[in-house]
Amino acid sequence: xxxxxxxxxxxxxxxxxxxxxxxxxxxxxxxxxxxxxxxxxxxxxxxxxxxxxxxxxxxxxxxxxxxxxxxxxxxxxxxxxxxxxxxxxxxxxxxxxxxxxxxxxxxxxxxxxxxxxxxxxxxxxxxxxxxxxxxxxxxxxxxxxxxxxxxxxxxxxxxxxxxxxxxxxxxxxxxxxxxxxxxxxxxxxxxxxxxxxxxxxxxxxxxxxxxxxxxxxxxxxxxxxxxxxxxxxxxxxxxxxxxxxxxxxxxxxxxxxxxxxxxxxxxxxxxxxxxxxxxxxxxxxxxxxxxxxxxxxxxxxxxxxxxxxxxxxxxxxxxxxxxxxxxxxxxxxxx
Amino acid sequence: xxxxxxxxxxxxxxxxxxxxxxxxxxxxxxxxxxxxxxxxxxxxxxxxxxxxxxxxxxxxxxxxxxxxxxxxxxxxxxxxxxxxxxxxxxxxxxxxxxxxxxxxxxxxxxxxxxxxxxxxxxxxxxxxxxxxxxxxxxxxxxxxxxxxxxxxxxxxxxxxxxxxxxxxxxxxxxxxxxxxxxxxxxxxxxxxxxxxxxxxxxxxxxxxxxxxxxxxxxxxxxxxxxxxxxxxxxxxxxxxxxxxxxxxxxxxxxxxxxxxxxxxxxxxxxxxxxxxxxxxxxxxxxxxxxxxxxxxxxxxxxxxxxxxxxxxxxxxxxxxxxxxxxxxxxxxxxxxxxxxxxxxxxxxxxxxxxxxxxxxxxxxxxxxxxxxxxxxxxxxxxxxxxxxxxxxxxxxxxxxxxxxxxxxxxxxxxxxxxxxxxxxxxxxxxxxxxxxxxxxxxxxxxxxxxxxxxxxxxxxxxxxxxxxxxxxxxxxx
Amino acid sequence: xxxxxxxxxxxxxxxxxxxxxxxxxxxxxxxxxxxxxxxxxxxxxxxxxxxxxxxxxxxxxxxxxxxxxxxxxxxxxxxxxxxxxxxxxxxxxxxxxxxxxxxxxxxxxx
Numbered sequence: 001x002x003x004x005x006x007x008x009x010x011x012x013x014x015x016x017x018x019x020x021x022x023x024x025x026x027x028x029x030x031x032x033x034x035x036x037x038x039x040x041x042x043x044x045x046x047x048x049x050x051x052x053x054x055x056x057x058x059x060x061x062x063x064x065x066x067x068x069x070x071x072x073x074x075x076x077x078x079x080x081x082x083x084x085x086x087x088x089x090x091x092x093x094x095x096x097x098x099x100x101x102x103x104x105x106x107x108x109x110x111x112x113x114x115x116x117x118x119x120x121x122x123x124x125x126x127x128x129x130x131x132x133x134x135x136x137x138x139x140x141x142x143x144x145x146x147x148x149x150x151x152x153x154x155x156x157x158x159x160x161x162x163x164x165x166x167x168x169x170x171x172x173x174x175x176x177x178x179x180x181x182x183x184x185x186x187x188x189x190x191x192x193x194x195x196x197x198x199x200x201x202x203x204x205x206x207x208x209x210x211x212x213x214x215x216x217x218x219x220x221x222x223x224x225x226x227x228x229x230x231x232x233x234x235x236x237x238x239x240x241x242x243x244x245x246x247x248x249x250x251x252x253x254x255x256x257x258x259x260x261x262x263x264x265x266x267x268x269x270x271x272x273x274x275x276x277x278x279x280x281x282x283x284x285x286x287x288x289x290x291x292x293x294x295x296x297x298x299x300x301x302x303x304x305x306x307x308x309x310x311x312x313x314x315x316x317x318x319x320x321x322x323x324x325x326x327x328x329x330x331x332x333x334x335x
Numbered sequence: 336x337x338x339x340x341x342x343x344x345x346x347x348x349x350x351x352x353x354x355x356x357x358x359x360x361x362x363x364x365x366x367x368x369x370x371x372x373x374x375x376x377x378x379x380x381x382x383x384x385x386x387x388x389x390x391x392x393x394x395x396x397x398x399x400x401x402x403x404x405x406x407x408x409x410x411x412x413x414x415x416x417x418x419x420x421x422x423x424x425x426x427x428x429x430x431x432x433x434x435x436x437x438x439x440x441x442x443x444x445x446x447x448x449x450x451x452x453x454x455x456x457x458x459x460x461x462x463x464x465x466x467x468x469x470x471x472x473x474x475x476x477x478x479x480x481x482x483x484x485x486x487x488x489x490x491x492x493x494x495x496x497x498x499x500x501x502x503x504x505x506x507x508x509x510x511x512x513x514x515x516x517x518x519x520x521x522x523x524x525x526x527x528x529x530x531x532x533x534x535x536x537x538x539x540x541x542x543x544x545x546x547x548x549x550x551x552x553x554x555x556x557x558x559x560x561x562x563x564x565x566x567x568x569x570x571x572x573x574x575x576x577x578x579x580x581x582x583x584x585x586x587x588x589x590x591x592x593x594x595x596x597x598x599x600x601x602x603x604x605x606x607x608x609x610x611x612x613x614x615x616x617x618x619x620x621x622x623x624x625x626x627x628x629x630x631x632x633x634x635x636x637x638x639x640x641x642x643x644x645x646x647x648x649x650x651x652x653x654x655x656x657x658x659x660x661x662x663x664x665x666x667x668x669x670x671x672x673x674x675x676x677x678x679x680x681x682x683x684x685x686x687x688x689x690x691x692x693x694x695x696x697x698x699x700x701x702x703x704x705x706x707x708x709x710x711x712x713x714x715x716x717x718x719x720x721x722x723x724x725x726x727x728x729x730x731x732x733x734x735x736x737x738x739x740x741x742x743x744x745x746x747x748x749x750x751x752x753x754x755x756x757x758x759x760x761x762x763x764x765x766x767x768x769x770x771x772x773x774x775x776x777x778x779x780x781x782x783x784x785x786x787x788x789x790x791x792x793x794x795x796x797x798x799x800x801x802x803x804x805x806x807x808x809x810x811x812x
Numbered sequence: 813x814x815x816x817x818x819x820x821x822x823x824x825x826x827x828x829x830x831x832x833x834x835x836x837x838x839x840x841x842x843x844x845x846x847x848x849x850x851x852x853x854x855x856x857x858x859x860x861x862x863x864x865x866x867x868x869x870x871x872x873x874x875x876x877x878x879x880x881x882x883x884x885x886x887x888x889x890x891x892x893x894x895x896x897x898x899x900x901x902x903x904x905x906x907x908x909x910x911x912x913x914x915x916x917x918x919x920x921x922x
Contacts (some may be wrong), residue, residue, distance in 0.1 A: 008875045008915045145883050147908030229884035267843040267884035276879045284843050284882070356848065359869040360859040360877055364849035367858050369834045374858075376866050385847070411836050432847070437875040453840075476894065477836035604892070666833055677831045677898075733830050 010276035013146035020149055022137050025054045027061055034133040036112040040119050048122075048203075049168040051182065052115050053175035054138050055305035059111040063309050073184025110312070110326070111305055117332035118174050118200055124335045125207035129172060137162055141181040145272045153189040156181075160190045170196045172203055174328070176230035176237075176304050177271070184234065199231070201303065205240035208247055215334035216249035224254050224297035224313065225327075226288070227265035228304035238262040241303065241327055248334045254295040266291065270310030281310070283288070289314035293322060302326045339381040339425070342404065344366050344386055346427070346549040349398060350391040351521050351611065354433065356383045365428045368412045368419035369474075370770075371744070372679070372737065378421045380407065380428035387433040389508060389516060389547040396545065396800075397514030399427055405802050408541045410451065410482025413474040415683065417769035417810065418540065422803025431481050434547055439464075445505055445552045447633060450481025450545075466553040469488060469497040471589065473665055486766045487538030491663065493722040494763070496586040496620070501537045509536045509544035514794035524552060529802035540768045541801045542787075543794045557620040559588070560631025561655050564638035564646035565612035569701060569716060572615045573693035575641040576720050580690055584633060589618035590721015593662050598726075600671035601661035611645050622806060644792055668715055669730065677733045681712055681740045682747025684727040686754045687763025698728040698752060704753070706746040708739075724763040748810070754778060772807025818917060821910050822864045828906075829861040831898040838887035838900055844880055851880070853887035853900035860907045871911070878907050 017238045019028035029059025036057060041052070122129050140155035163171070176199065183197035208215075225241055232238045238261075245253050269284025289311060292300050301325055302309055312324040337345070343357035356362070367374045369744045386392045399406045401705070405426040414431075422427065434449035437460070448457070452473040458468045471491035472478055483490075487501050506520020519532040526533075536544050568573050572592050578585070591614075593601075598610040615638065619630035631648045638646035644683040649655045661667070669678050688696045700716055709729050716724035727750070729743055752774035755761050767775050776784045791805055792798070832854065839845055839852040849855045859877055861869045881904050888901040 008871055008911055010875070010879050013879070090874075145905065145908075146879075147905070147910075147912040149909045149912070167918055229882070229886070233885040233889055264886065267882045267886065269843065269882060269884075273880070273882040280844060280880060283846070287843070358850070358873075360846055360855065360873065361850045363858050363862050363868065364855035366836055366851075369836075373861065373865065376862070376868060379868075382849075413834070413836060461915050474835055474837075477839060650852070664894045666835060666895040667897075669831070671893075677828070678834075733827050784879070 004035075009146065012275035013142070013148075013272075016275065017143045017146060017148050017151055020138050020140055020143055020155065024191065025058060026138065027058050029058065029061060032134055033057070034131065035063045035135050036115045037119075037131060037133065040116065042119065042129065042133070043133035044130060044133060045167050046128060048127055048129045048170050048172050049163075050119065050122075050129040051120075051139075051171045051173045051178060052136060052174065053178040055175040055177070056111045056114050058303045059309050060109040063313075072228060110324075110329070111308065114305075114326040114328050115174065117326070117328040119175050120326055120332045121204060122172070122200070124332075125163060125211055125213065126205065127203065127205060130168075132162070132166055132168075135162060135166065139178040139181045141177050141185070142201045142272060142275075144181065144185060152185075154294075156186045156189045160186065160193065160195070163195060168195065170198065172198050172200050174200050174303075176228050176235055177306075180230050180234040185214050186217060199235055199237055200328070201231075201237060201240045201244065205243050208244060211328065212251060213335065214330060215247060217330075220250045220252065221299055222252045222254060222297045223299040223301050223325075223330075224256070224295040224303040225261075226268065226292055226300055226307060227262060228302060228307045229267050231266070231303060232263055232265050236263075238265075241301075244327065244331060245301065248331070250334075254297050256291045256295055260291055267306050268310045270308075271304075271306035274306070274310070285314050289318065293318075293320065298322060299330075301327050303327045337402075342402075342427075345384045345398065346382055346395065349394045350384060353383045355389070357381065362428070365412065366421055367431060368414060368417070370415050370417050370420070371740070372750050374420060376624050378425045378426070380421050382426045383430065385430045385433045389434075389510065391514055392429070392431075392434075392510045392545055392547050393514045395427065395429060396510050396512060398485045400797055401593050402514045403797050403799060405799050407801055408485075408545050410485075411474070411477045412478030413478050414482070414486070414765060416765050416771055418766060418801070418804050422808045429545070431479060431547070433753065436548070440522075440550075441553070443522055445522070445550045446479055447548060447550050450479060450484075450547050450549065452480045454478050454480055454483060461553065462556065464535060464553075465556055467497075467556040469503060469554060470500055471663070473663060474562070480549065480551070484537050484549055485539070485541050485546055488764050488766070490764065491591065491719050493586050493588060493590060493719070495722070496588050498552075499538075501534070503554070504533055504537050505550040505552055506533050507536050507546050507550070508548035509535075509546050511544050511799040512797070516547075520550065522550065534699060540766050540804065542768070542791055542805055543800075545800070557588070557622060557623040558627040560619040560627040560634075561649040561659075562615075562617040562631050562634045562638070563658055564615045564635070564643040564647070565610060566615065566638075566641070566643050567612050568642070569613055570694040570695040571617070571642045572720060573697055574614055575615065575638050575643070577639065577690060577693060578637050579634060582633075582637070584630060585621075587617045587634070587721050588620045589616065589631075590719065591616040591662050592716070592718055592720040592725075594716040596713075597668045597717050598661060600669075601664065601667040604667055604670060605657045605661060606728075607657055607661065612643075614658075614662070615643075615720065616658060624750065660789050662717070665717065668717075668728070671730075677738070678730045679712070679733045679735075680728055681731045681735070681743035682709065682729045684747050684751040684754065685724065685762045685764055686751055686758075686760060687722070687724040688754070688758050690723055692758050693720065693725070696725055696758065699754060700725065700750075704750050706750055708743045708746045709750065712743055719764075722763065745812075749774070749812070768804040769807065770810045772805070772810060773812045775807075815917070818910070818913060819904070821913065823905060825906055825910060826861055826864055828898060828903045829857045830885050831896055832857055832900065833896050833898075834858070835895050838890055841886045841890045843882060843884060843886065850877060853881070853891075853904065854883055856904050856907070857900060860904075860910075871914070875911050877905060878911065 137159040145154040179199045187193040268288040269281040274281040315322045347355045405423045407421045409430045431451040434451040436449040438447040461468045470489040593614045595613050621627040635646045712729040715728040842852040845851045885901040
């Protein structure tokens with residue numbers, strides 16, 4: 001791509017942008033988008049269309065590659081370099097990403113089951129979502145954060161046509177970053193944008209209130225909630241996840257200092273920053289994990305694939321028993 | 336004197352390279368202060384140092400003095416009147432941010448604090464121990480106790496109720512311009528009579544030394560009553576507070592004014608609707624809740640007798656927080672936007688006036704002056720009316736060209752000087768150096784200014800410590 | 813991107829930064845702050861401001877600083893609550909758009 005970029009824009013961001021433009025997903029791996037949905041019988045059209053996003057589906061590859069590289073002593077390698085290496089190989093015709101990614105993929109994959117859980121939860125609460133399956137595009141938000149405004153705008157307009165052609169009217173997003181892009185950013189670049197966008201937790205909180213269903217867990221759990229930046233400050237959703245957690249019988253919610261929760265929640269350093277500044281991202285993860293650990297909770301609950309990857313890495317690194325669980329999986333088991 | 340790179344290297348050897356930065360963007364970040372305009376390239380400091388101990392501060396000052404390098408001292412660099420910005424090229428910016436020791440001595444009723452302790456953190460600490468921090472500073476989330484003490488300010492609180500902060504500073508540890516370390520004052524709650532060198536550093540605006548530690552006496556947190564009132568005219572608010580004092584009631588801890596126009600944006604931000612008039616807030620205090628409540632009721636009575644359209648004691652916790660935040664976060668008033676995309680402060684006045692002239696000054700600030708540039712800008716009037724300290728702020732769209740904005744800034748400085756000269760007073764909050772030197776000379780005469788210059792030269796013969804501030808460089812009229 | 817478009821973007825960014833009071837309340841909020849002011853919204857804004865106005869520093873160091881922001885908006889939340897609401901996080905993202913466009917417009921020039 002453009003040489004001038006190489007000298008200025010962090011390489012990782014450039015690679016991700018190239019992947020989104022060329023392959024329609026973050027890592028450039030060619031894989032069907034809807035493998036996770038096998039057996040769920042999601043219709044291509046429905047009043048509420050699920051937007052799954054690349055995040056949960058591809059985290060296992062990213063995590064696998066990164067931990068393989070970290071254990072090989074290459075700490076300085078962020079997601080950006082990882083992706084860059086695979087691009088170099090692709091130039092000589094070897095789809096290294098596909099090959100290694102699949103062999104190196106994290107044996108534990110807590111990410112794709114979140115998508116399955118999201119469908120289960122919606123169905124249990126009376127909503128039958130649809131899904132665009134293979135035709136689901138990438139929201140492109142990493143490009144926006146990296147400053148590639150024109151590519152982002154073009155992608156947004158292209159995606160809008162895809163949604164409209166598929167007859168979608170209401171979107172339910174799961175990844176906070178994607179949902180915030182679809183709701184708040186797309187209207188800036190797409191004339192006459194008329195899609196209604198919700199985050200799944202908004203929908204769930206509403207349904208729980210109206211349905212009178214009482215979720216509960218098998219044994220009492222002390223949990224703490226980590227607000228993802230995109231959810232708390234971009235989507236401004238801080239009450240709903242707490243309402244959901246408080247409605248689950250057996251859950252005790254403990255929180256860090258009031259100046260570090262909700263709209264003031266401290267960033268864990270995962271996501272876009274890891275691409276360009278991996279060491280800084282690691283230190284931010286240390287700080288946030290320490291604050292969450294100090295609550296004494298046995299489970300950190302959150303709702304963002306990047307946060308989950310960062311915090312589980314922290315849990316593993318510090319050797320504690322704390323588990324990082326997505327709120328949708330927790331709720332799925334409790335319903 | 337060596338090159339900038341050599342100086343950075345020398346400083347790194349002296350105090351540790353993790354405490355020194357010669358990086359351009361770091362130097363810009365520390366060199367800029369909270370006043371417009373932007374930092375000029377020639378005056379960007381050549382090094383930022385963050386010494387972690389008094390000894391390290393001493394090493395830096397010794398080095399700077401031997402090599403005649405100007406040193407500018409920052410707490411957080413948030414002063415408004417132009418004093419934190421370097422006035423000379425080739426300077427070292429010394430930040431006290433790493434001097435954060437906190438040593439309780441509650442059995443002797445004081446805390447020993449590093450100059451870099453954050454004011455908000457200190458406020459919370461004291462509250463948790465049952466003490467009141469006798470200052471209410473708008474910038475408390477970023478500013479330091481050393482900075483406040485070097486200006487001898489208590490911000491929004493009422494001097495005649497709690498005194499100025501010097502009344503609580505039992506002693507300081509300071510580094511002189513030549514690097515020598517001095518300890519002053521006492522460890523007794525009775526301070527020395529006669530010569531007490533604490534006074535040479537507290538309130539001397541960084542002219543004679545760098546305060547590195549201070550002993551701060553604690554006082555118990557009093558019981559409080561909270562009063563709000565909305566008035567049709569600014570002069571009504573003035574009359575209310577005059578009446579309160581002339582009735583010989585004990586002074587309130589806090590007495591604030593926010594004009595109706597200025598209150599609009601902060602109210603909107605908090606979903607509080609339209610202000611019913613010019614807002615006055617007060618906190619009455621006593622050792623007993625009963626007396627605090629009685630005084631609050633008296634205040635309400637007086638407000639009502641001076642035309643308040645609404646006045647009452649505030650009981651609801653959320654309402655109290657909203658009202659007080661609306662006033663304390665004064666920068667919120669700049670959130671009122673115009674069609675051109677945002678407002679910016681072009682000029683400000685701060686003056687602590689005689690009690691009997693509170694109303695005259697309000698009229699003068701609002702419309703009685705002759706500066707057309709100010710009349711054309713948007714005017715906000717607010718301030719610590721309970722301590723007779725009034726503010727004016729003139730705001731303009733951000734798109735206004737810098738030359739026009741500079742004209743307004745100059746006019747405001749002159750208006751402030753006019754007010755202080757006419758009514759025989761001075762500013763009560765943010766210090767007297769830098770942009771206020773022209774006024775200082777007029778108010779106290781050249782003999783006074785020369786005396787200070789002589790003292791300065793005697794203590795700092797190479798004029799390396801915050802040079803240019805006493806001279807008023809950059810603010811000549 | 814034509815140079816007048818770049819100039820327009822420069823004006824938008826520097827105008828916004830004029831609304832910054834340099835109150836530094838964002839500094840303690842920034843999760844990347846590790847003791848140095850440049851590691852904050854205030855620091856990043858001052859950097860891009862003087863880069864645009866006086867060409868200070870170099871674009872690679874500037875980009876490293878601008879991209880070390882996590883875009884978490886904690887500073888923006890604080891600025892809205894306590895200060896002038898100058899949108900520091902959004903301005904930093906705008907600065908990234910500026911850096912991309914600037915690099916783009918220099919493509920082909922050697």
